[in-house]
Amino acid sequence: MTHLTPDDLVDALDGALAQSRQTHLDACQPCRQQLAELRAVLGETASVVVPEPSPMFWEHLSVRVRAAIDAEPAVASGWTSWFRWPVLAPIAGLALVVMALMVAVPRQGAVVPDVEVNEQDTADISFAIVADLVGDIDWDTAMSAGLMVGPGAADQAMLELTAAEQQELTRLLTAELTRAKS
Amino acid sequence: MTNGSAVRNAWAPAVATGWAVTVVRPSEPAAASPIDFTGMDDAALVAASVDGQREAFDVIVERHRRTVYQVCYRFVSNHEDASDLSQESFVRAWRGLENFRGQAALSTWLYRIAVNVCLNRVSAKAPATDPIESTDHFEDTRIEGAQALLLRQERAATVRKAIASLPKKQRATLILRTYHDMSHQQIADILGSSVGATKANFFHALANLKKLLGNQP
Numbered sequence: 001m002t003h004l005t006p007d008d009l010v011d012a013l014d015g016a017l018a019q020s021r022q023t024h025l026d027a028c029q030p031c032r033q034q035l036a037e038l039r040a041v042l043g044e045t046a047s048v049v050v051p052e053p054s055p056m057f058w059e060h061l062s063v064r065v066r067a068a069i070d071a072e073p074a075v076a077s078g079w080t081s082w083f084r085w086p087v088l089a090p091i092a093g094l095a096l097v098v099m100a101l102m103v104a105v106p107r108q109g110a111v112v113p114d115v116e117v118n119e120q121d122t123a124d125i126s127f128a129i130v131a132d133l134v135g136d137i138d139w140d141t142a143m144s145a146g147l148m149v150g151p152g153a154a155d156q157a158m159l160e161l162t163a164a165e166q167q168e169l170t171r172l173l174t175a176e177l178t179r180a181k182s
Numbered sequence: 183m184t185n186g187s188a189v190r191n192a193w194a195p196a197v198a199t200g201w202a203v204t205v206v207r208p209s210e211p212a213a214a215s216p217i218d219f220t221g222m223d224d225a226a227l228v229a230a231s232v233d234g235q236r237e238a239f240d241v242i243v244e245r246h247r248r249t250v251y252q253v254c255y256r257f258v259s260n261h262e263d264a265s266d267l268s269q270e271s272f273v274r275a276w277r278g279l280e281n282f283r284g285q286a287a288l289s290t291w292l293y294r295i296a297v298n299v300c301l302n303r304v305s306a307k308a309p310a311t312d313p314i315e316s317t318d319h320f321e322d323t324r325i326e327g328a329q330a331l332l333l334r335q336e337r338a339a340t341v342r343k344a345i346a347s348l349p350k351k352q353r354a355t356l357i358l359r360t361y362h363d364m365s366h367q368q369i370a371d372i373l374g375s376s377v378g379a380t381k382a383n384f385f386h387a388l389a390n391l392k393k394l395l396g397n398q399p
Contacts, residue, residue: 006385006386007382010384010385011381038385041391041395042388044337046361048341048342050252050361051261053251057265058247061243061269064269065268065272065273066243068269069236072273
């Protein structure tokens with residue numbers, strides 16, 4: 001029968017050697033010698049104690065830990081916790097995609113005229129209409145009517161979407177991009 | 183605190199005749215009831231710490247600082263480095279407390295952190311060990327002869343030095359198995375290895391120690 005393997009010897013040290021291997025150990029002088037040497041080293045190693053530090057050390061250690069934790073930068077909480085690159089980077093990327101779509105994709109239902117028109121004249125007329133409509137509206141009225149978009153409002157809207165809504169938005173944007181390319 | 187009548191007199195010229203000045207003393211803020219964290223179990227202390235109660239984490243430190251220090255000392259064999267590593271272990275525990283799910287005991291989790299801190303920080307070469315004079319301060323020399331004590335201290339220093347020269351995984355396995363009575367499975371969990379690898383490391387650690395100590399008196 002083969003000699004004890006390192007695994008067997010560790011089991012023997014733990015008192016958990018399998019019966020078949022124990023039978024070999026009982027009959028094998030080299031294996032018993034090896035086990036005795038390992039047991040002696042283990043015994044000597046185990047007898048070495050950690051020197052007890054000064055009784056004042058323990059409180060000193062607690063004070064040091066407390067001071068080190070106090071020196072840790074505060075964990076961002078609430079809305080400030082959004083200002084981290086892992087959060088901002090994908091949102092910024094998504095915002096760019098949305099902006100690109102707004103510029104590149106024609107509005108659904110927009111009628112393309114069959115006849116040529118003078119674009120300059122059309123623009124002038126459109127501007128005149130818009131100017132006529134909003135000319136008398138002051139800033140506060142526009143704000144209260146919800147006509148103004150504050151800085152970061154699009155980002156904030158994105159943040160308020162649930163995971164499912166974000167997934168749906170991604171699907172819609174992808175479909176829109178595919179449609180625009182075709 | 184300002185006397186009520188003094189306040190009333192001070193205001194009297196400023197109010198119209200016939201008006202009564204009533205001094206309303208703001209009620210004293212209720213003293214915050216101190217919470218006795220020392221009686222809480224580890225799970226409650228973790229929850230309180232995550233909730234922002236620093237005193238709860240102080241109790242965690244107080245409760246586990248000795249074992250964490252001993253793990254660290256076993257790795258580096260000197261008090262200064264063991265103190266630094268213990269501090270770093272607790273700071274890392276504080277940072278990662280929200281990730282502690284409670285599947286293992288808090289002590290096991292702290293062992294894991296301390297061992298990882300030690301493995302990351304301890305270089306492969308043997309660290310400087312405490313001089314023999316600074317160890318075992320509280321031995322009773324009346325019981326044991328001074329010469330025998332000195333020999334025992336020298337031998338202990340030799341063993342510590344031999345342990346410190348072991349490869350890191352072997353050293354970690356030997357320390358956790360021999361001094362902290364951990365099972366091979368627990369050690370495997372802490373070191374991220376298999377039970378077989380842990381047993382092999384333990385065997386080779388003892389075999390290497392046998393060689394190192396066998397050549398020295």
